[in-house]
Amino acid sequence: MLFLFWCAHEFVPFRLPEFQSLCHLFRIPYRLQSGREDTPFVILELDSESQAQKILSRSICTKHCIHLWGQGNSYEEFHSSLKSFQFKDYSDLLNENKSFKVNVEAFQKKISISERSERIESMEYFPVQGPVDLKNPDVVYSFLEDWGQDGNNLPPAPYNIFFGRNIGEGQRHLITKLSIKKRKFIGNTTMDPQLSLLMANLGQVENGSFVLDPFVGTGSLLIAAAEFKGITFGGDIDFLTLHARSKPSRKGDKKRGDDESMVANFRQYGLTVHYGDVIACDFSKSPWRSGLQFETILTDPPYGIREAMTKVGTEKDYTNQSIPEKYLKTHIPEKVNYSLKDILEDLLNFSAERLSIGGRLVYWIPIIRQEYKEELLPSHPSLSLLHNCEQVLSSNTSRRLIVMSKFSNEKGKAVVYEKITNFKDQFYIPLAGNIGRKERKERVKEHGHLNISQEDMVKFHGRSNQHKMKLEAKMAENT
Amino acid sequence: MKLLTHNMLTSKAIKQVNTGYPLLIEARDVKVSEVEFNPEFIAKIIPKVDWDCLRRAAEQLGHLDKIPASVPDTYENQQEFLKQAHHVLLEIELINGDLVCPESNRKFPVTDGIPN
Numbered sequence: 001m002l003f004l005f006w007c008a009h010e011f012v013p014f015r016l017p018e019f020q021s022l023c024h025l026f027r028i029p030y031r032l033q034s035g036r037e038d039t040p041f042v043i044l045e046l047d048s049e050s051q052a053q054k055i056l057s058r059s060i061c062t063k064h065c066i067h068l069w070g071q072g073n074s075y076e077e078f079h080s081s082l083k084s085f086q087f088k089d090y091s092d093l094l095n096e097n098k099s100f101k102v103n104v105e106a107f108q109k110k111i112s113i114s115e116r117s118e119r120i121e122s123m124e125y126f127p128v129q130g131p132v133d134l135k136n137p138d139v140v141y142s143f144l145e146d147w148g149q150d151g152n153n154l155p156p157a158p159y160n161i162f163f164g165r166n167i168g169e170g171q172r173h174l175i176t177k178l179s180i181k182k183r184k185f186i187g188n189t190t191m192d193p194q195l196s197l198l199m200a201n202l203g204q205v206e207n208g209s210f211v212l213d214p215f216v217g218t219g220s221l222l223i224a225a226a227e228f229k230g231i232t233f234g235g236d237i238d239f240l241t242l243h244a245r246s247k248p249s250r251k252g253d254k255k256r257g258d259d260e261s262m263v264a265n266f267r268q269y270g271l272t273v274h275y276g277d278v279i280a281c282d283f284s285k286s287p288w289r290s291g292l293q294f295e296t297i298l299t300d301p302p303y304g305i306r307e308a309m310t311k312v313g314t315e316k317d318y319t320n321q322s323i324p325e326k327y328l329k330t331h332i333p334e335k336v337n338y339s340l341k342d343i344l345e346d347l348l349n350f351s352a353e354r355l356s357i358g359g360r361l362v363y364w365i366p367i368i369r370q371e372y373k374e375e376l377l378p379s380h381p382s383l384s385l386l387h388n389c390e391q392v393l394s395s396n397t398s399r400r401l402i403v404m405s406k407f408s409n410e411k412g413k414a415v416v417y418e419k420i421t422n423f424k425d426q427f428y429i430p431l432a433g434n435i436g437r438k439e440r441k442e443r444v445k446e447h448g449h450l451n452i453s454q455e456d457m458v459k460f461h462g463r464s465n466q467h468k469m470k471l472e473a474k475m476a477e478n479t
Numbered sequence: 480m481k482l483l484t485h486n487m488l489t490s491k492a493i494k495q496v497n498t499g500y501p502l503l504i505e506a507r508d509v510k511v512s513e514v515e516f517n518p519e520f521i522a523k524i525i526p527k528v529d530w531d532c533l534r535r536a537a538e539q540l541g542h543l544d545k546i547p548a549s550v551p552d553t554y555e556n557q558q559e560f561l562k563q564a565h566h567v568l569l570e571i572e573l574i575n576g577d578l579v580c581p582e583s584n585r586k587f588p589v590t591d592g593i594p595n
Contacts, residue, residue, distance in 0.1 A: 208523025231524060233484070242593055263592070273515045273569070277484035280595040285492035287594075289500050292487050292527065 002033060002068040003052045004162055005042045006144070007061045008172065012037050014198050015061045017387035017403065019044065025204045026054045038149050040107065041162070043068065049167055058228065060197045062170030066142050069164045078161040079122070087127050093165070099133035101140050103166075108147040109154055119143050123163070140166040171197070177269065178223060184268050185260040187218040187241060187249050191300060195391075195401075196224035202387060202403045203296040203362040205230040210276075210294045214283045214350070217241055219262045221298045226266060226274035230296065234262075234278040235286070237310060242280055284311045284338065284346055293356040301343050303366045311338035340366075340421040344378045348404075348414035352382040355406040360386075366399045367420070369449035376420040377402065381412035395444050480594050483568040485536050486528050488594070490580035490587070499580055501532040502587070504539040508575040511542075514565070521565045522555045533567065542571055 007015055016035055019042060023030040031045040042061075046052055049067060056065055070082025087094060104116040111119075120143065130138070142165075145158040178193040180186050191199075199221060205211055209230040213221045216234025218241065225232045240246040244260040266275040281287050344365070351361040361383065367390075377385065377400075387403035443451050490499035530550055537546045546567045547560060554560050578587040578594055588595050 207517075208520045210524075210527065229520065231483075231520070233487075239595065243591060261591075273517065273520070277480050278593055279484070279488070280593055287488045287490070287492060289487055289489040289529075290491065 001046055001048065002071075003044050003046050003167075004066045004068045004071075004144075004164060005044065005055075005059070005062045005170075006064045006066065006142075007040050007042055008063055009040055011061070011194065011198065011389075011391070013389040013391075014202075014401065015042060017389055018059065018061050018198060018201050019055070020387070021202045021204055021403070022055050022058050025058075025201075025206065026051070028054065039146055039160075041144075041146065041160075052167060056168045056170055058201055059170040060172060060174070060194060060201060063172060064142070064169050065167050066144075066162070066164035067167050068162060071160065071162045073160060074157060075122070075161060078163070079125075082123065082163055083125055090165075093139050094128050094130070096129040096131075098130040098138040099136075100128055100130050101132060101134050101137040102143055103140065104143045106145040106147055106158070108149065108151045109145070109158075119145075142166055174227060178227065180220075184264040185218055185244050185256075185262060186220075187246065189217045189300065189302075190249075191220040193220075193224065196221050196298075197227065199298050199362045199401065200224040200228050200230075200296075202401070203298050203360045205296050205298075209296050211296045211298060212294045212354075213299045214286075214297070214347070215299050215301050216262075216278055217300075219265060219278065221300065222262075222275070222278075223265055223269065223271065225296065225298060226271040227269070229274060231276045232274055233276040233294075235281045235283060236278065237280070237282045239280045242278055282311050283343070283350070286350065288354065292354070293359070294354055295356055295359045297347075297351050297355060297359075297361045297363075299347070299362070300364045301340070301347060303340060311342075341416050341418055344416045344421065345414045348378055348380040348383060348416070351404070352380045352406060352412065352414070357406055357409065359406050361402075361404045361406075363402055364399045365402055365420070367397065368422070369396060369398055370447065370451055371419060371422075372398075372400075376417045378414060378416040378420075380404075380414040382406055382408045382410050395449060480573045480589050480592055481569055482533060482536050482540075482571050482573075483524065483528065484594075485573070485578070486533055486568075488578065490578075490583070490585065493580065493583060493585060496580060496582045499582060501529070501535065501581070502578040503581060504536055504573065504576060505579060505586075506540050506573055506576040508573075509540050510572045510574050511570055512572065514569045516562060516565050518558065518561050521561050521568070524568065525550060525554060525564055528568065537567055537571070540571060540573065542567065
């Protein structure tokens with residue numbers, strides 16, 4: 001049976017990974033018939049409608065799902081395909097007691113009401129017997145035409161025509177339910193609800209899954225995991241953020257409300273039962289008991305742009321001293337800089353040890369687009385890379401959502417290349433504005449990014465000579 | 480901090496500590512709340528719990544009476560047991576107090592339900 005999933009036109013690279021992860025979660029064999037990035041349609045071959053309903057019960061990408069009864073690359077092919085459909089198997093839907101309606105949609109092309117009626121009339125062989133009810137029909141059918149990507153340059157005929165019965169909707173209403181505009185407690189780093197729900201699906205969270213976010217911040221990822229019924233835990237070194245005592249992020253707020261807290265968010269959405277706990281701790285010195293495993297680790301580690309990256313530690317040598325008794329109670333440990341490379345190494349090593357077999361790690365890595373190569377992504381001998389979805393931030397930068405799964409308990413060490421983690425140093429180079437608009441467009445067209453060369457960096461970095469000299473000296477060091 | 484979470488914590492990360500488990504509890508404020516009961520959810524959580532540690536923790540908070548001595552074999556189907564487990568693991572919370580490392584005696588404060 002073929003099912004057409006009509007998807008939202010956002011976060012397109014995350015679509016197929018979401019379908020694959022949900023099929024795997026529900027033990028549905030994943031058979032993709034078509035799913036090109038330039039159309040809103042993904043067609044899966046499934047064994048039953050109940051499989052499609054399972055996918056719909058979690059899918060964030062899907063707007064509607066249609067059980068496909070006919071399709072074609074031309075009207076001729078379409079009608080011949082639909083005519084050969086086994087209508088008699090669905091006589092209970094087509095009989096005179098069931099009212100119906102046909103939605104006609106043409107993507108990229110505007111069609112008039114009379115043109116819509118024409119489409120419906122062209123299916124004179126369609127054996128439906130019930131009355132038409134446009135307000136409250138028992139059954140809804142969809143007649144869809146795909147006219148391509150460019151509304152200004154339409155082809156002479158649609159690329160694809162589809163017809164089928166609507167069987168349900170995805171979970172996009174959750175995006176509104178969890179909207180940050182209305183959420184009690186947010187911060188600078190709070191994740192967009194759509195992305196956090198996608199992450200929870202890619203992480204295969206289910207009822208009772210132990211989910212951890214080791215850089216929990218304001219808990220936005222835990223909220224999504226709680227919505228999908230995991231039991232959620234978080235850690236963060238930032239005491240103030242955890243206790244909701246940091247500076248407010250909402251425009252116009254001078255002070256945080258007394259009732260703002262991480263738990264308040266869970267209460268707001270009726271998800272309290274899924275809130276485990278959050279712990280103020282340093283990720284590099286984890287407090288979790290040995291042998292304890294999590295099914296899913298979801299996180300957005302600090303990149304050093306909107307938040308500081310620190311861990312407990314000191315540059316001084318204290319090996320022969322210990323903290324005097326009288327200071328112990330209020331001792332606040334010294335912090336040192338925790339580089340992105342170290343964070344990712346620790347994250348992969350932690351996940352390889354702490355995930356159950358088959359458990360998933362889902363995390364974001366910031367990328368300078370012209371430096372990116374897939375081989376440079378962090379790796380670990382016990383974790384396999386399943387998905388890698390890009391979200392473009394600017395012509396120079398993007399971040400990639402990485403999904404890894406643990407397949408073995410074999411001990412090993414993570415490998416993280418320095419080159420890919422230099423994000424913080426390269427992010428602030430104020431270059432894009434200095435390259436002329438026309439040239440910028442040409443460069444992006446040719447390379448996919450700005451292709452900033454060493455000379456560009458010297459030429460544009462700051463106006464003063466001092467800056468230029470410092471940069472030249474730095475580059476001389478590296479060559 | 481829930482008793483479920485206490486069950487998962489150790490002070491092993493500190494230098495010179497071997498096991499650091501279980502952490503002792505010095506309670507100042509304990510709250511008992513009502514949390515929605517979902518039998519499937521609790522049944523999935525129980526296998527990860529160290530039951531003896533849980534009993535000792537409940538005792539330190541003065542709630543020993545509500546917890547059964549051990550996990551029965553077919554716990555997934557025993558509603559009574561699941562309800563009791565649900566109560567102890569998720570409904571009893573330490574709001575203010577200290578967690579103490581059993582080896583080094585170092586104290587970790589718990590403020591507003593969040594351990595440090």
